[in-house]
Structures are given as C-alpha cells and as structure tokens.
Amino acid sequence: MDEKLKTELSKQGIFTTSLQELYNWGRTSSIWPLNFGLACCAIEMIATTMARYDLARFGAEVFRPSPRQADLMIVAGTVTKKMAPQVVRLYNQMPEPKYVISMGACAISGGPFKQGYNVLKGIDRYIPVDIYIPGCPPRPEALIDAFMELQKKIDAQQLTGENRPRHLNADEPSEFIVPQFGEHDLEPTRNSSIWEPPLVQIAQTGSDESGSH
Amino acid sequence: MTHLALMTQHLDQIFVLTSHWLLSYLPIALQPLCSAILSVAAIIIAFATLFALTTLLERKGLGRMQNRYGPNRVGPCGLFQPLADGVKSLTKEDIVPIRADRAVHFMAPVLLVAASFMGYAVLPIGRNMVMVDMNAGVLFFFAIGSLMELAVFMAGWSSRSKYSLLGAMRAIAQMISYEVPLVLASVVVLMQAGSLSTVAIVNMQATYSGIWPHWFVFTPWGFAGFALFMIAATAESNRSPFDLPEGESEIIAGYYTEYSGFKFALFFLGEYIGMFATSGMAITLFLGGWSAPFSFLTWIPSYFWFFAKLLTIISVFIWIRGTLPRLRMDQLMNLAWQFMLPMTLLNLLTTGIWHFMLPGFLRWIVCSTMVIVPCILLGSGLKYKKKFQIRTYHFSQ
Amino acid sequence: MSTATLAAASLNLEPANESGMDQLLEIAMGPQHPSTHGVFRMNVVLDGERVVRLKPVFGYLHRNHEKIAENETYLGSMPYTDRLDYMCPLTNNWAYALAVEKLAGIQVPERAEYLRVITGELTRLQNHTCLIGFLMQDMGASGTPLMYAFRQREIILDLFEALTGARMMCNYMRFGGCRVDLPAGWLDQAKKVVAGFPRFLDEYESLLVSNEILMDRTQDVGVLSKELAISAGISGPMARASGVDYDIRKVDHYSIYDRFAFRVPLGSHGDVYDRFMIRLLEMRESVNILQQAMRDIPEGPIVDPKTKIRGFRPKPGEAYGRIEGPKGELGFYLVSDGSPNPYRYRVRPPSLINLTILEDLCLGRNVADIVVILGSIDIVMGEVDR
C-alpha cells in the first residue's frame, strides 16, 4: 500500500497498517534495557530512568536483570579487558532482535582511559553497536536523544530486501566470539569480522612536527 | 419506576442475556458446550485486557509515587504500551538453554497460565455470572491454585540455571507455607456461610440491613480473616514485599531467569492472572463479591462492583509494592508459621464464638478483643524476640 | 540455539560437587548482577541459602588510573580523579589537591577553603542519600527511595553544574584553590537547597527508619566489631557505625573544619542498620556545616596566584594527603622526582579497603543478606578497582 492511499484512508477515518509497521512499532515502543552498568556512565543511565528525566515515558524503564528478557544493551562505562568476555557473553545471551548503545567515551573508544593496559579500546571491537553517544559521561538528555535515535533507526528498518536488519538475515551471525584471557592481552584482540577500522592514517613523513614537542 | 428497574436489571444481566440469546440459535445438544466456550472466551478476554491495563496502571502508578509520569508516549497517554510490549514479546527470539529439559521448559509457562485461568471457573463476577456453580467451589479454587506452584517449580528446575533453581526453591517453600494460612483464613467464611459454593457465599453477603451490606469483612473475625487472607494472597502471588522468588536484586529474575520472548510474557501474564484470581476470591469471600457497598447503589450493574473492588485491591498491591522493601526468606517463613498460622487458628475460634453468641454489642466486644489482643501480643512478642527497635545514637565529643 | 552453551558457561551450571555427597551450591554473583553496584563479582558457596564461603573478585573496572596518572601531568590527573569514585567527584578532587598541596607546600586562600567545604559537604549529602536509595533498592523496594534520593541528587547536581559546568565530572579543584568563583546567585540557590534538605530527610526517615521490614532486614545483620574494623582499616561512616570514634575532619584538622561546630554520630552495634542510620545522621551534620560555611564565607581570591597551571613541577619528595571522604578515608600518596608528572601516584581507596571484611560479615548469612551488607558498605567500583 503506498503512502498516498494510506493518508487518504486515514483522512476517512480508516487506519491501515502493514505487518512491518506493526512489528517495528512494537519493537520501538517497548525497548527493555538490560540492567547492566559498568562505570560512571551507569550512574547517568540510572539518572535517566529517575524522576527528572524518566525514561519510562518511552516505555523503557523495565530494566531486566536477565539478558534473556532484554532488548537493549546500554554499554555504560569503561569496558576493561577483564570485563570484555562477560559483555560479549551477555550480548550473546540476549534474544534477537537486540540492540547496543555504546554510551560514553570509554565504551566507544576507551575514552580517557584508552592508554590503560587493561582497558578495551571500544566495545565495537567485539559486538556490533547501533548508536554511539560521546560524552564523559553523556548527559541524561543525550541518552534519551540516543534512545530516540535508536527508535528512529528501528522504525526505518525493512523486513525484507538487502537492507534488512541483521537479525532477519540468516547469514549474519547473532553470536560473536567471546575473547579469552591471554597471558598479556585478550585473545583475539578484536573480532575482525565486525570491526575493521579505517586505515590508520598516520603521517609517515614529516611527523616529527606533530610527534615531538 | 418499574421501567427503570427493568432497565437496570437488564443492564445488570446484559452479558447473561446476550449469551442466552446467542445460544438460542444453536441446537440444544451443542448449547452446553458452546456456553462453556463462550464463557471461557469472555473470561480470557476480559482478564487479559485487565492484565494489560494493570501493567500500565502499575507502571504509571509507581511513576506517580516516584514523582514522574510513567509511560505516556505510546498511544494516547501511553495506553498502547502493553500492546507494544505484547507485540514485541511475540516477535522476540525464543531461547531454550541447550541443557534445559525442553518439554518441561515449554510446559511450565503454559501450565502456569492455564492453572491461573482455571480458578476463574468458580468466581462469580456478577449476578448470575459464574461459569460453574460448583458446590465445592472454594475447594476447587485452592486445589487449582496449588497447580501454580508446580508450574513455577517446573520452570525453575527445567532451566538448569542456578538462579532459576534458587528461585524455584524459594517459590515452593513460600507458596506451600502460605497456602496453609490462606486456606485457614477462608475457612472462617465457610463456617459462617455453611457452604463451599462461591455463589452461595456471595448471595449470603448481598443482603442489606438499612443501607449497610452484610459483608463478612464488617465483622471482627471477617476483618481479621480478610487481612490475613490478603497477606497470604500477596505471598501466594509473589507480590512485593513477598516477591522473593523473583527477587531481582538477589537472584536476578528467579525461576524465569532463563525465559525469553513470549514464554516470559506468559509468566508475567500468569502471575498477574493468579493475583487477580486470589484477589477475586478475597472479594468473593469477604467483600461481598459483586454486591454493591450500599443498598441504594444496587442499580449499578453487579459486574461493575466486582471489577471496582478488584481494581481497588490491585491499587493497594501497587501501593505496597512502591513502598516496602522485601522480606528475607527466614523472616517470611517466621511470619507464616509464627504469626499467620496462630492468628488464623485463633480466628477460627473467634468465628465459632461469634456464631454461638447472641447478636449484640457484647458479641462485638468479645470477638474484637479476641482478635486484636492476640494480634498485638503476637506482634510485639515477635518484635521483642527479634529485638529490633528504633535506636538512639550518641555523638562523639 | 547455541547461545545456551554460552549461558551455561557463564552461569557455571555444574554443582559444586558432582558426586552429590555434599549439597553445596556454588554461584557467581556478578560481574553483571543487579545489586553489585557495578561490575563486582562474588563467588559464593551456598548451603541451601546459607553462605559458607564468599570470595570477592575484583578488577572488572580496573582502568589503570594509577598507571595513566604516572604518565600525565599533575593537573592532567585532576579530571581522572573525578572518575574514581564517580558518585562524589568533588571530594576526590579535594583529596588529590590536598596531597599535591602537601607535596609542593602550597597555601590555599580562605575563600577557596570555604568553597571546598561547601562543595565537599554537598557531595557528602548527595552520596549518602543515593547510597541509602541503592541500599533500599538492594532490599527490593521497587526504586521508590532511590527515586526520592535521585530527585534530591538532581537538585544538588544542578548546583554543581552551575558552579563547575558538569553534573558529575566536575574537575573543580586546583592546586592552591578552586577553578572558578561562585557565579551570581549561586549562594542563594544553595542556601535554599540546604534549607530544604532537612525536610527531605524527615520524609525520607518517615519512609524508612521505622519500617519494620527494614529493621528486620538490617538489624543484627553484618555485624562488624570495633576491633576488626580498626584492624581492617575500615574508615568513614562504616567504622563509625561500629563505634570507632575516628573522623578525619576532627582528627587531622585539615582545611577549615575546626571552625565549624558539628558532631560525629557513633553507632554501637555495627550492623547494617547502624551504618544506614549513621549516614542519615551525618547528613544532618553536613547540613549544619553547610549552613555555617555559607553564612561565613569571606570574599577574597580563590586560588593561590603563585601556583602555575602549566609546567607545574614539585620538588622531589613524597606526600600522603587524606580527607574524610563520604565513603571513608580517601588518601593520595604522591612521589615526585621533580618531573612534571608524578613518579608514583597512589590512591588509597576507601571502598576497596572497606571490602576487606566482606566475607567475615557474610558468612553464615543468607543470600539476601549479602546484597544488603554489600550495599551498606557503600562501594563504587571505579574506586575499588581504579
């Protein structure tokens, strides 16, 4: 049914919907996050659900403690290497369709702690991330903003065709490698099937002006 | 006037009449079966809708208690929130842990929902609106209610998860312990009514002296029985502050830790339906079922009163949930065996005395004393035994 | 569904002993658990629901703060201290600034001291309210006390934001003072907030203090003796709940705390209820201090003008500076070798050291008690693991 007919019908008082719309509407309107906080950002995440910001307005205050019942994983805080396997495992335990918001600088890239030996430089090395929120920590408004961004993203998803979401594509994995503790670092250090950074463009020549002062 | 009376009567009996009218088109041989199907469908639809509304009410009510709005974006005033949750749950992936007992894992939520719905068979929702007027209705209700324990334990055991198992063990211990005071608290009504039929019990309460109804809750033993019944019912339906089996901060999600998607939604549904059923039984036994609270309000349809009372009780549940912290397992058990059980037994005695004393002021005084004094004594005895108190603190110089 | 294998692995499904001879059940609480206050893990061995062994596992939030600080300038570590105990950034700032001031012999102007006291005590209020909220959450109170706590916290965070520019990561103190002076109208707003605070505390107390369930859950649970508390280095409200009369504000006479009249509440039982009540009482004392400080705050400079922002190099030496943080004794130990970054930078984390006795408190208790005891210790993983 095309949009024109639909608006025409709705003017007549007839509301139509497609399966896709209903499916997407259900998913967007009822995103239950995993009760999962890592560090400082978790406090802002809690603050977002509290009275002042009230994430419940979007129907998302149902923080499920068990990954089996959660839809959204808000990676809120620094992911250390010691924690990374558990984060991936939790993600694997969540049922499809599942989404990940990478909240805060640390979860995106290691943030201020990226120089640390035990800090994972971004959770997207191991699991696919839908929305990134920069900030250290992001304000609760920024989290709500990202949440709405995620809703928009879900709403725009097609159930069929090339661009269908990951969970509807049988070829795409829904579980990812859980890294193992190695003697010096995690093994593997990243999941190269989902994380391919752009080629590091470090000035090979003339770098001294930027490299030494 | 008679015209008005007829109209209100018709309004009161509208569902019964509609059902009769529909059935009259069917061959007589099919009528009992179809009547049953019709009633089952009506109950499932009505209470599933109530479930949806209650989850919303709970979320919004808790929100208001916590100085916020609660869901208000999905549909007008967030009215479609439960619908969205339902759609989402239906379309979620269903995960069965690889080492779980698949059959039992699947059976558990189904059994829970089925058992919790079966209790409604004997609940009179309105005048002449009861599916089966069983002469052992109350007994049937409690028998079916104990099926829920089985379902819960099946869920916990079949998941092969430690948290699930802990939750199931807690649930079994709690539900069996509270079954005893629950039944004993309702026995007082049976003593007085002399019948196990729910319909008879309600009919007995649906009479009035002046404007006042003859609800059992308006007697000392009835009030005590009601209070005890409600405490036991809270525990029986795993509501806060007795929500230990799913104590989120302790054992994740208890026995349904490993459930996802629609099976999890079924658990949710089963819990709420079970809660409605026990509340409905409390209404039937103590609050006069579908009868109006004042004689001059009888023109309002009977089913309205039933649901109004049900919603009031649900609101109290929500209110309590928003306020109280959870008990610990041993405290829960202590409450059941050291407070609830003696109180319910004493209440039986009180009811007997009430029955054999002449109506009058003296009867009230004697029975009230018999209920209140032991309650206070037992309560403060427990308090004393545990030595908990409000403390005073000193300050360093 | 092969996710299940992973689930099985994470939940460690094997019974403690396959032979079935002993009935012990080993469960791993955490690192992802609703009431471990972050990523903390306890390997608990249960006999039924009774705890027979409990081994805490740390390090899930070990973000190498100390190592990073050793490669950072002295000032550069200041914003990192915010992220240590992320519930109370300003006291962390303060402790660090104090340590550096000791190391380099910097004097702090009077107005700056007042600002520090005001922000520090506001932080204490905020921390204690939230702690009680989290404690109640662990007890299963559906979030209502936590919501009230956060309602109040937001009001205090508004003050922090107006002063320092950030809600949580304030980065406010500087060596020899504070970064910015009070903006116009801030003091009046703060006075209003502080004046309204006792009313909130009254409400909070009527919601919680006399609640029988709460008393039943907390009294005589997790009893910590005075001797063990001292030996195990327990500090802050937790030690005072056990009757240890030790408040660094009184003992060290640091900053200008000598000028304020305030009392130090002491508990006598050392159980969870005492820890909870001591914090409530401490908040009332903090309100006292705040009122005095806001009444007396003088005009003047807010930072020692001699201290450089860039190129700050203390002379070689070492210093240990500590303050009474909301969680306990928060200390910073710095070793300087004369370079712009510290040779050794060490945080004395009260949260970690207060956890030393976790197993002692939990043995023989219920699973439900573990979370309550843990909640009453008041940990923040950012500080425990650093």
Added chain:
Amino acid sequence: MNLEAIKSEIEANVPGCRLELIANPSPSGQHSLLLDAEHASAVALYLRDTPNLRFDFCSNITGIDWPGKEVSQKIKVRKLVDGVEQEVEETRITTIPGSLEVVYHLYSVEKKHGPIVLRMRTKDRDAGVHLPSFTPIWRSAELQEREIFDLFGVLFDGHPDLRRLLMWDEFQDYPMRRDYVDPDDYEYEPTAHDAVLQRARQHLSQANPVQPSEGEAR
C-alpha cells in the same frame, strides 16, 4: 611525634633490627623509616601494641618500583697525566640496583596521631622480591598486599591468600612496573600524537610491514 625518638625507641626494644631514617625533602615533612625484612614484623607488632604508640590503623600500602639505573657521575680526580699530576674530570658510571619498595602509612585510631611511614625494599626486582606480609598484624593489608603482588610482583611471605587482585589469573606481567610494555592494541587512533603516536606507528609497522602509500591527509 618525633620520628627520631620512635626510631631509637624501637631500636632499644626490638633487638637486632636495623632501621634507617629516610628524610623527605618535600614540604610535607613526612619522613619515613626503612625496615629490614627480617625484623619488620617484630617492629610492626611493636608499633601496634606499645601503649604510647598504638599504631593500630594501617591506612595505606603502596608499592613503588625503582628500576636499576646507571648513574654517571663526573668526578674530579687527581691523576698523573703525561707525568704531570693534573686534576682530570672522569665519568664514573655506578649502577644502582633496582628494587621494589613497599610503603606503609600507619595511623593510630586510639591515640589519634600519625602518620608514621614505614618502607621496605626488596633485594632486587627478579628473584628476591620477597617481603614479610603485614596481613597478620593489620587486616587492612590483605587486599592492598594482593594488589601490590598483582601490579608489582612483590611476594608477601605469610599472606593467607596471595592471588592476583585486579588482573585475571592467567596474566603474566606486572603492569605497574616501570619497564612494563603495554600490549599492542592501538589499531585506530585518529588523534594520535606523542607516545600514543609512537605506539600507533609501531603497531602499524607490525601489522602492515609494507609502508602504506602516501595516503590522503586525515
């Protein structure tokens, strides 16, 4: 509290102990006592139990890594040069052996005084990293000593449960030592410079041995 007085008091009462007073040049004036490992426990017990000292609160325990270094000193030496005695400048290289140091800050809750700073040093940084544990004396040492073992590799003899505290058990290195080499995990650094740039470049040269062609500017 005079540290000198405490030192002589300990020396008088704990036979055989060797204490050294380490002065602290910074304005904090927190001087410290260097204990020898053999008598450290006895000294600690003395400090804890003597009625006028009563250092019952071991607040803070820190590990410090002092890697061995070569110090070149220019010394003027009188020497015969070409038969004439002259003052010649000579560079003498002395190797200071490395050690791991553990610093204790003690307070007294009972007497409300402190701090007294104790230090202990290991013999070297490889095999002789043993020090006595203070956990039996102050319970607060339990987790802090584990942390120092984890991050510095000091082995505390007599510790009841000496496991890694923060890093995972399989981990091999001691990351807070000055010569620790971070794992190479810098694949993407859009704003790399200084040390980070060095590491990123190192990673790049390891990951793609072939020099990438002159790419466009970032």
Added chain:
Amino acid sequence: MVGEGILKGLAETARNFFGSYVSKDRLTTVQYPEQREPQIEATRDFPFLVYDGADWQQGMRCVACQICEKECPPKCIFIEKSKDKKPDAFGKMQIYPATFNIDISVCMSCQICVEVCPFDAIKMDVEYHQSSDDRFGALLLNKQRLSKSNEYYNAIHPTEASAVDAQRAEELAKLEAKAKAAAEVKAAAEAKAAADANPALNASPQQPAGDPQ
C-alpha cells in the same frame, strides 16, 4: 505496635502519589524532547574553536600553538600547523592550524584545553546532541565542524564571553595605541629621513577582517 512503620511509609508514598497531581516538587519530570531544563550557563560539553567575524577560516583565533594538544589529558586533540601565516585578530601574522581535529569519542570534557589556551581560541560548547551510528565519521570533529562564531559563544556563555571580549578589546586597544605610537615615531623618523628619499616600507599592522566590537 507492629506495622506502624509500614503504615508511615505507605502514607509517605501516598503523599507523593497525590502530590504529583498538585505540586511541581513532586512531579519533577522534564519531558525531555519537548521540554528542556533551563540552560545553565557554566555547562560544558565538548570543546569548540571560536572565530571572530563572519568567516570561520579568516577569523579563527587558534594559532596552532599546540599547547592544548599537549595538555589534553586523554590526548584527543590533533593539530597540524600550517605552512603559511595569516593575520590574527590583533593583526599579528600567525600560523594557523592546517588540521585541527578533536575526537569526541575520547574527549572527557575536562576543560583543561580551555584553561591552558592563551589565545581564548578554544571554549566549551553546550551541544550534547552528538549521538550517531557512525563511529569513525561522525565523532571525529574537524576544524570546520569545530568552528563556531564568537556570537555563538556570547550566546551560550554570556558572562564568560563578555569578559573575554572586554579583555581582548583592551589588548587590541593597547596594541593599537602602541602601533599608533610606533607609527608616529616612524612618521617622525620618516620625515627625518625624507631627505634620504628611501622608499619607506609600510610596516603598520594589518587590521583584522573580523574584529570583535
């Protein structure tokens, strides 16, 4: 009496429940996307570069001194100096940043770059709507995205900005006076040296394009 405390607690929650319908204090939710909290002036989020006048390239205050790059604790600033020079607001010929990148996926909003900047060129923004699903593209802010006008700065931090403007105006006035004096001296010298008939070079400083005030 057993239950007294429980009843007290119930009364408290009931008070809040009914209070939420009448009192603003008991319904603290700010319904975020539609309602906003009043902007607090001191709020900071991510840094931006101030430029004077209308053209961001011309008026950029930054002179690529790289102090902020060096002082930034998490090292999220990257600057490349230009090869040529352009006049700054005071007319002095200065190099400018050829590249100025801030990786806000690392930035921890600590404001140290602002404190150390001697040119008032970098300030803190209040914009937190930065969430995106593009990790590598959207979160690395380049010079153009970082540049914001002085008017914008005045709008978000009025007190601070007017102080900065006043100080800069003062400096400019001083410089102008100095230049004037220098020009006078020069003119005198020129007049004196007129006999030499040497072509005098115009050394008076160029006026900047976009000058505040």
